[in-house]
Amino acid sequence: MATWLTADDTELQVLWPDVPMDDAVANLFLSAAKDACLAYAPELIPTGYAPVTLTWPTGYTLRLTREGDVITGVLTSSGGAASTVIRPLPATFLPAGTVRVLEYNSPDAPTAVLTINDVPALGGIGASYSGQIAAGETITAQWVGDPVPGDGIPDSWVLAQALQARNLYNSAKASPGGDMDGSGYGITAFPLDWQVQQLLRPRRAVGVIA
Known part of the structure; x- marks a missing residue:
């Protein structure tokens, strides 16, 4: 294609x-x-992108959806403390281009940050978060996705x-x-x-x- x-x-x-x-x-x-x-x-027939949810041990979740080239990630807080665990991004939700450090701050708690970045230990790109926001609150991030096979x-x-x-x-x-x-x-x-x-x-x- x-x-x-x-x-x-x-x-x-x-x-x-x-x-x-x-x-x-x-x-x-x-x-x-x-x-x-x-x-x-x-x-x-447009390519379908099935939503994916990444979950951290603390209960935080990152729901990933894609419409065309635009990827939306919604990080929902469980109210717990930050985790150092990095979750790999599925292939259909990888950011395009060579710029990999993408950070999104919570408007309510500036110390809470969702980061999309290269992770050498994973051999790929991962999602992580730091800081803490109240349970149920979210950080919404958007980025342009790489083309995928079949698109x-x-x-x-x-x-x-x-x-x-x-x-x-x-x-x-x-x-x-x-x-x-x-x-x-x-x-x-x-x-x-x-x-x-x-x-x-x-x-x-x-x-x-x-």
Whole structure:
């Protein structure tokens, strides 16, 4: 599975060799192409993220949920003292990027902190907390999650987006008069050609019995 292209992606130069050098212009055409592809492509079944609850010996719990790229963790206090136990984060709830020290303070008790960080002893990323808050009170944290296997869009859709963006761009260059409001700006509509349609909704051969 893959993700939609932006001007920052290195593979864009391969898929669209004459891409405009201006990133803002390239992103404009890529965004328009993405919308056109989504309008024609079949609906994707979104990846499901089953909630997970981590529990500490003191009774603290951290409930993890995920909606798209956004992960929400709700740490609920049992009222007990802080624990030094570190819980590993499940793969679907790992933070994206290389920044690993994420701290969230309780607004009611600033000494209570939920931390998401690299833990060498675990060989991965873990969640821990320090301090103490009243029983039943919570700390809510949010972070952007890493892509997970099976998430994203089919690889063929990425190629379809690049082809459609290139077609839109070439059409605009060939017909610069696509100005609808008199402002001097505009894009001539360019329908999806058969190659782009085939990438989004492949047509399979049907056998005929003679």
